[in-house]
Amino acid sequence: MTALRFAPLTLINGLTLKNRVVVPPMASQTADNNGLATEQTLTHYQNLAQSGAGLVMVEYSHVNLAGxxxxxxxxxxDDACIAGLSIIASALHHAGATTGLQITHCGGKDSAGISSDVMGPSGITVPAYDRVLPTPRAMTLDDIAQWQQDFVSAAIRADKAGFDLVEIHCAHGYGINQWLSPLTNQRDDQYGGSLENRTRILLEIVRAIKQATPRLAVMTRIPGQDGYPGGLSHTDMGQVAQWLVGAGVEILNVSSGIGGWNRPKDKRGEGFLVDDAAPLKGKTSAAVIGVGGIETVDYIETILATKQVDLVAVGRAILAGPGEFAARVMVTELALS
Ligand SMILES: Cc1cc2nc3c(=O)[nH]c(=O)nc-3n(C[C@H](O)[C@H](O)[C@H](O)COP(=O)(O)O)c2cc1C
Known part of the structure; x- marks a missing residue:
């Protein structure tokens, strides 16, 4: 019998991934000062493609310099980014992978102090366990419209560059996460207050991207929960997931929230965020990705067999050695005999 990790998966929009392993977005910090891809960025992705993963995501890419x-x-x-992005997309296709670009705005999570205009839903500092972030200014309705336009323009650039999908980064405490979370969104207009209002900016972005780039599948990197006291819960995210899929999202890439992507202190072993993804599996027509310290064949096969997730993201274990990962995990028993 074929191992489950080699089973292709066809998304709602008809895009087929050749297997169940995903390289999640991982920032390489190899772009130049203007955000343009360099030779080093290209080599980095050619290297990651050697993992044999069916889907290789390209790292979080800002939609505006202030983000x-x-x-x-x-x-x-900027349109100047398209040429470099298209070389990367085409190299990944050439290597046999499906590929997507993650797009992001940091909002108030300007860890490096380089944003020219730090802004967020309510002017509330993003809480973080490991750092003190700047206090953002509260966004106006014009700022909201600008963000929406920036995300859509970035998706159009991903489309022109030849990516198969675009992923909106809504996790790890970055901009859209700040809109979803009651910790950082305490507005009293139509974009704040209830969960429905806090999700509005994101749903409007998803719908506008679907309309502007119908060829692209849309993935959202969402928190399974915020991982912070008083933040987004599993129940909240179950509801948000329903709305997202209703708006056209094909893949839910489930990670963590305001607390950042790191392993929670109380979690041991492989799959430290799979418990956050599993409640969403089978609840909508979208495919669900689980992540967190995954590295072995046994663990990957187990979470696919027990139907906890549809796709398995392997980050650092692939980053450490894509070729070694391919030889250890992406060979069939048939090839070994
Ligand atoms: C170097 C590095 C950069 C990362 N950059 C991103 C990013 O750009 N976007 C994102 O959503 N997650 C990012 N992450 C989080 C990973 O996608 C992934 O969720 C995390 O590494 C946990 O998976 P792992 O234990 O298999 O590495 C990054 C992680 C690492 C190690």
């Missing part, structure tokens, strides 16, 4: 969270971050904020 940068670190230096040498890749950009999708």
């Amino acid at each position: 940068r969270s670190e230096s040498n971050q890749l950009g999708a904020h």
Whole structure:
């Protein structure tokens, strides 16, 4: 019998992933000062493609210079970015992978102090366990319209560059996470207050991207929960997931929230965020990705067999050695005999 990790998966929009392993977005900080891809960025992704993963995501790319969270971050904020992005997309296709671009605005999570205009839903400092972030200014309705336009323009650039999908970063405490979370969104207009209002900016972005780039599948990197007292819960995210899929999202890439992507202190072993993804599996027509310290064949096969997730993201274990991962995990028993 074929191992489950090699089973192709066809998304709602008809896009087929050749297997169940995903390289999640991981910032390489190899872009130049203007956010343009460099030779080093290209080599980095050619290297990751050697993992044999069916889907290789390209790292978080800012949609506006004010939305940068670190230096040498890749950009999708200007048409000048398209040429470099298209070379990367085409190299990944050439290597046999499906590929997507993650797009982001840091909002108030300007860890490196480089944003020219730190802004967030309510002017509330993003709480973080490991750092003190700047206090953002509260966004106006014009700012909201600008963000929406920036995300859509970035998706159009991903489309022109030849990516198969675009992923909106809504997790790890970055901009859209700040809109979803009651910790950082305490507005009293139509974009704040109830969960429905806090999700509004994101749903409007998803619908506008679907309309502007119908060829692209849309993925959202969402928190399974905020992982912070008083933040988003599993129940909240179950509801948000329903709305997202209703708006056209094909993949829910489930990670963590305001607390950042790191392993929670009380979690041991492989799959430290799979418990946050599993409640969403089968609840909508979208595919669900689980992540967190995953590295072995046994663990990957187990979470697929027990139907906790549809797709398995392997980050650092692939980053450490894509070729070694391919030889250890992506060979069939048939090839070994
Ligand atoms: C170097 C590095 C950069 C990362 N950059 C991003 C990013 O750009 N976007 C994102 O959503 N997550 C990012 N992450 C989080 C990973 O996608 C992933 O969720 C995390 O590493 C946990 O998976 P792992 O234990 O398999 O590495 C990054 C992680 C690492 C190690």
